[in-house]
Amino acid sequence: MRVFLSQYNAGGTCGILNGQKPYGNRNENEVDFAEIPWQAMILLQTNRSLLCGGVITRPDVVITSASCLDGLDAKNVLIKGGEWKLGIDDEPLPFQIVQVKNILRHPFYKRGSLHNDAAILVLAENLRFAKNIFPICLPRAGETLDAFYNGAGECVVTGWGKQVLQAHLAGAIMHSLNVSLINPGECQAKLQSDYPHLLEQYDQESCACGQPTNPTNNICRVDIGSALACTTDSQHFVLRGIYSWDSGCQLGNQLAAFFKFDLEWYEWAIGLIESARFAQFNSGAQIRGQNRLSGQIKGGQSGIKGSGAGFGVSGGLGGVSGAIGGVKGGFGSKGQVGFGSQGFGGQFSSGYSQYSSSSASSSEGFGAEIKGPVKSFSASYSEKKVFQSEPKIVTYTTKPEIVTFTTKPEYFTFTTKPKIVTYTTKPQIITYETSGSGTNPQYVAPGVTFNPSFSEVVGAHKHNAACKCLEGKK
Template sequence: MGRIACLALCAALAGAVPGPQAGESHSQQPTQASSAGGGAVSAQATLVQCGLGSSCVEASACSVSSSSSEACVTTESFVGVCCPLESAPGEGVAPPGSLISVEPPPPPPPPPRMVVCSEKEDCVPPRRCDADRYINRRQWKAPDVDYLDQHGPCEIRAGREGVCCRLPPEPREVQCQPDEQRCVRNNFCDEKGFISDYSVKPSPVPVIDGFKDFCKMKYGRKGICCKIPPIIRTEILCNFNEKCVGPGVCDEKGFIQNVTDETAIFGLPAEYRLGELPPEELGPFDTFCQLPRGGTGRCCRLPDPEWPRRLKLPTCGHSFHIRMPGDNTRHARETVFGEIPWQATIFEKETDKFVCGGTIVSNRQIITSDHCVETYNTSQLYVRVGEFILFQESEPLAHQDIDVRSVKTHPERGALFNDIAVIELERHLKFTPHIQPICLPKYNQKFTGRCVVSGWAKPAFIGRYQERMEKLELPTVETPACESSLWETHLGHFFRLGESMLCAGGEKDADACRGDAGGALACPSADGTYVMAGVAAWSVGCAEQGVPSVYTSVTRTLRFTRRYVRGSKQHPFFREVPKEEPKVEESPELPASSEPEMPASSAPELPASSAPELRR
């Protein structure tokens, strides 16, 4: 035994073997250390290092018999024995006398099974494979872990893994079915596969048998075959300047041709009398009318010698009188379904509370009064169009509810001035016979006739809203006459109308009241269409004799309106409706020289005025 080993063994045995007494020789053999356990350490034991399967512990702590000729040094610097790990004490070890089975470490996982792609596939990075498992080198998405687990990876090149993805489909030109489909752009085909009147979320191009089918539109542009929506025929009543005629009588502009034969105008060929009118002979938005002698026809305008030949009829401001059961029992002020198709209503989202009226001017914008919506956030409101009877679903055509995206107000808005706002909708409106935009006026256009106001007003600020939409014909009032009438109220002689104000009304029991705010003052043209002259704003009282109401002039605020409205139409050839002169019957008893006495004109008595009210 070397000198260094003897010194280490002697230092280790110092705690277990007593040192030599006085007078004893150092060459004396040390006594054997025993333990109550199964091991003992000899004084002549050889100092060793325990292997991987054992641990150095005191001899009394080892339950397995061990060799007494080998010794080791524990972590506490005591002499011990190498004891197997099954019986070594420690955390998580079974009590003495029991063996713990030690499982061998798991083998390393096998390398992933590489798959071989087919002839119609290629191994690409997972982010280049779209949802339909076609290669799309333009996209960048996260790898699909589930697909890798099911199908396994493939090898792109040494050390890189990918997925098997189908090759991009080859384009293939197809022909659409003539009677069922039409070639359109994919953003004009809705989710159900029908042609849409406005742009929607683009539909995916169909892939059939590995080919991406496309069709040819005009000028060689590519599109997809989309189904033609079913025709919904709507029966209407013709306007005052229209007649219900048979097929082949209306020209391209919608006027009755110079036909003198009454049978050709009001009759109908025998093959159409018992059946429906052909689709190509239907009126705008698939409308039809009942001919006087039986059968179906379309409403066509009477010849108008003043209308310019090269000018097309306006596509806005049309009033469709849609036939509906019970129209004969309505009172004079109630409208016919579709008669005011530009009317819109604004509601609260949470409570469905009626907020204000509005006017459709395009397929995305609504015009209303600013004081109606100034206290709301856009997320609190929604707009309903096509409503006829409030909170009922009995109309022949459904209404549309659309959320509000933004509200634009006039930059020079005052307490009573420039009370106008433009509401932008979240999506486009779908125009139907009962949902139509009104025409906007031209710059510096003036209105002097009688105009129409509509809504569900509360008469004289009391009572409840009308269930059925009503309308009133009101005379427009010149600015000087309107100021004179308002001077007689509490506003006084110092009140002046602003440039953005327009007056109408002043007749007893006939006025726009609370609930009509935001609605349009629509003035009819001689061609049967309507133009928006004003927006209902405020009044002094309601329906009082000699006190007209005040509207925001659309003509004076047209620059602001045209800035935020896209797709609106201006009336191309507006003319006032000619006034019908009353017929005076000559009485034989009245001498020709005598004239009837006319009552002296007197100023109307103005009632006690109330505070000016902003309509709600």
């Protein structure tokens, strides 16, 4: 059995800004309380740490980034709605925390690649709508982003920022940044020239590029998993994408990538959710839609046939797996299935496999596995990580350490007696005879010129045998 629903729009009041006191600081890109009521936070159940952002689309559904939930089951995930200032409870309206019951990842999402990076979170209980908790609007079928590529309208992305989520900064207020979308060709060229390592993550079919409208704003001040919310009438904001990845937190030439919201996949998933819920309360009955045409589904069979928006059911509905013939057992090899209330039909001919995870604590009848309409992927891979975290800025607030020595300076005292050298050799005594000190007249006293005449020298001499002066003379 397949249930088709009209698009949920919260009575025409979806996507409305509800800003009120207390106000945020616009110079810091802060929003007012309740200004962005569709913003959600994704929490880890064990310690309620912040994982990423999300967007409320129904009382029981939040959409986020699939990569944010890698490795997690539904039982490990909570969502928080109505938050504004982290860690503050005295706000005008309370926040709400709800357990996730099922995670439905996009069937084309594959870990290690950021293509089709989106997941639907089915909640275990409905959020209670208030001014600070309210859904965003959804686009109409067939709408494209062409007008926004050409500069029409306005798009915003919201959240608290990567650094805040990593550090869990108490008192941090939600931010909002205006984003300008870039046409696919220009985005491809920018990535090729400035960020070639990110080219493999870019897929024109499922991804849209943008950059902060004001280049002084940092895209890292908002959250992965949050909505790319756009408006053309300045009244109702519409979900056009999910913030998936970016080029980093350095200002100047930032690029951000958004999963293009896939309305067909979303409505298919919501139809499965409602079909499973509805099947629990009906058995052995024939149900016909309001429109002219009806299809037939036989309990326990593997085929679905039908066209148009109406449907019929014949045969007993023996639970989810028997009634739907595809929620647990898988759709048949051939069949047709409609999407939405406008009778869109999609024909498919291949087998399908699971792309959802469910919470073990489920109690409201959607505990069955859900089979996707297309192939899912399961493979080993070598994961290449793209780090999107803002560089850590460390501020030292500790006063520089002043070292004071309290130990008394050490005084060194030499106790060894100085070495006295004693010479035992008898000193050599040298006697100098100073001129003028003798009686010999040839000794000249200092300062006296000695220049005797010949007569003075000879006259004073007396010849004798000893002098030998006259030897050999007659």
